[in-house]
Amino acid sequence: MKKRIAIIGSGFSGLSAAAYAAAEGHTVHVFEKNAGPGGRARQFQTENGYTFDMGPSWYWMPDIINNFFQDFGKQATDYLELISLDPQFEMVFSRDNVAIPRDYAQMKALFEQIEPGAGLRLDEFMEAAKYKYEVGMRDFVNKPCYSWFEFMSPKIAGSALRLDLLSGFRKYVKKYFTNPKLVSLMEFPVIFLGASPRNIPAMYSLMNYGGYALGTWYPKGGFYELVKAMKSVAEEQGAVFHFNQPVEAINCADGSVQTLLIKGEEHAFDVIIASSDYHHTETLLAPSLRNYDEKYWAGRTFAPSCLIYYLGFNERIPNLKHHTLFFENDLDAHIDSIYVDKSWPEKPLFYACCPSQTDDRVAPEGHENIFLLMPLAMGVTDDEPTRERYLLEMIARLEKHTGTINLLEKIDFKKSYCVSDFMQDYNAYGGNAYGLANTLSQTAVWKPSIKNKKLKNLFYTGQLTVPGPGVPPSIISGKIVASEVNKLNTHTYEKAV
Structure with missing residues (x-):
């Protein structure tokens, strides 16, 4: 039965859900509080000729994105127009820098140069990571996660040990590499998942395969080109977008x-898909109709917020790669400032x-167009003088x-x-930037x-629910929810928007 569906928010999960739902013949309307699509992946242009992506900038897992x-x-x-970056990125340490080449053979040689024997161990690591990627990103993440019974297929059950769900990522990496630079290089991708490598399941070594092995890409014109492309696909299926249209209440009965x-x-619909911040969406409901109370949200482990600076420079800056990670300081100290002290870091990475x-x-x-990002605890006071103090530090390190x-x-x-700003523009709980951390206790059904x-x-869809944070998981999330909605039997309202 065809349904009249409203989607709240037009981030990646909302765009995905809109396309899949409309393709099934449903009438789909997307309501976005901001002036254009994309959510955290918006873009803005300046009067003096700069174009800035506001959010995601790492185009990883190209096969998963292409599946959409x-x-x-x-x-x-x-x-x-996708460009394969070479080097994929550079990591700056207190002594020496390491640039990850696009070519895997060169990457293997680099590892061997840094740590004798690490080249062969990289092969072993990546072989295991590829298996996790193929099972995880094709079977594990495509579940609505109502029950653990969904994971009782022979393939997933037989893969349980090889997925390393119960092993910590840091301990797992150190089984293969001992050089601190290589450990940092291998730990870096899971920072996108919003927790310390100490607390992330080793299963997420799949991120290393999805990035390093499959390459780091850039869509010419900026990451926003992906937003525009997905919106075009949704519109081609019949979805209709409404901008500057914030949802003020969700009215319920029976x-x-x-x-x-x-x-x-008031606008009547058969089904609502909320791609907006999960916690915020629930505040639009009466307390008795919410899935979770405030105590629940306060007890979750969230991925960090961040301080971002969008900067234009009136001359070219030499010796700078497309992606550069400044890891001169201790990763754990910065992570502890986010999750333990919940304060601005003393010696930040960025x-x-x-x-x-x-x-x-x-x-x-x-x-030159430069985007600086420093991970940060949720909820800290972010007045302009404090922001500027950290800008000065980042600029000094950029100069060096x-x-x-x-x-x-x-x-x-x-x-x-x-x-x-995350709170204001996206109704983000605590000002988080990346959703819930992918710790074991917040995986799948949890x-x-x-x-x-x-x-x-x-x-609900998006980075606060399954499968988790990141662009490819958000796209998958929209597909999962559209599939679940398609199973509903409900009447169709006649009232027009």
């Missing part, structure tokens, strides 16, 4: 959602993205690495973004449910 387009008879390359209140007007090294569209000729001076004087565009337990027609 293939489901609609397309290829990602029908919409995107065990189901009846209407959404949008700018003072990440610099310079897309103008690859793409001449994102900055005026002869200029690139051999330049007076970079502050060369800035011709500057915009900061931090905890309070994540917030994709279905409201008291309302038969309200579903």
Whole structure:
């Protein structure tokens, strides 16, 4: 039975859900509080010629992203010009730097040079990571996770030991590598999952395969090109988008959602899919109709927030790669500031993205576009003087690495973004940037449910539910929810938007 479906939010999970639901013939309307699609993956342009992606910048797991387009008879390359980055990224240490080459044979030789025997151990690590990737990203993550019985297939059950669900990632990495630089290189990808490598299951070595082995890519024009491409696919299926349309209330009766209140007007739908922040969505319901109370959310382990600076420089900056990770300081000390002290870090690590090294569209000729990101605890006070203090430190380290001076004087565009902005723009719980951390106790069935337990027609998708944070998992999340909605039997309202 065809349904009238409302999707709240147009981040990657909302775009995905819209495309899959519309492809089934349902009437799909997407309501977005901001002026354009993308959620955290929005983009903005400046009057003096810069184009900044506001969020994701690592195009990893290209096969998983391409699966979305293939489901609609397309290829990602029908919409995107993808560039394979070489080197994939550079990691800056207190002594020496390490750049990860695109070619695997060169990567293996690099590991061997840093630590004798590490080349062969990289083969062993990647072989195991490939297995986890193939099982994890094709079988494990495509479940609605109502029950552990969903994972009782012979393939998944037979893979349990090889998936290393109960092993810690750091201990697992140190079985293969002892050199601190190599350990940092292998631990870095799981930082995207929002917790210390000490607390992430070793199963997530699949991230190393999905990144290092499959390559680090860049869609020319910026990551926002993926947002535009997915929106085009959804519209081709019949989905309709409504921007500057914040949902103010979810009105319910008789065990189901009846209407959404949008700018003072009620609109009736058969099914609601909330791609908006899970906690925020539940605040739009009466307390008795929520899946989780405030105590539950306070007890979750969230991925970090972050301080971001979008910077334009009036000259090119030498010796800078597209992706650079500044790891001169201790990773654990920075992580403890996020999860233990919940304070601004004393000796931070940070990440610099310079897309103008690859793409001449994102900055005026002869200029540089740089995005600086420093992971940060949720809920900290992020006044402008504090933001500026950390900018000065990051700029000083950027100058040291690139051999330049007076970079502050060369800035011709500057915009900061931090905890309070995530709260304001995305209703993000505590100002988190990446959803729930993928710790073992917050995996699969132990994540917030994709279905409201008291309302038969309200579903949730995105980084706070299954399968978890990141662009490919969010795309998969939208597909899972659309499939679940398709199983519902419910009547169709006649009222028009």
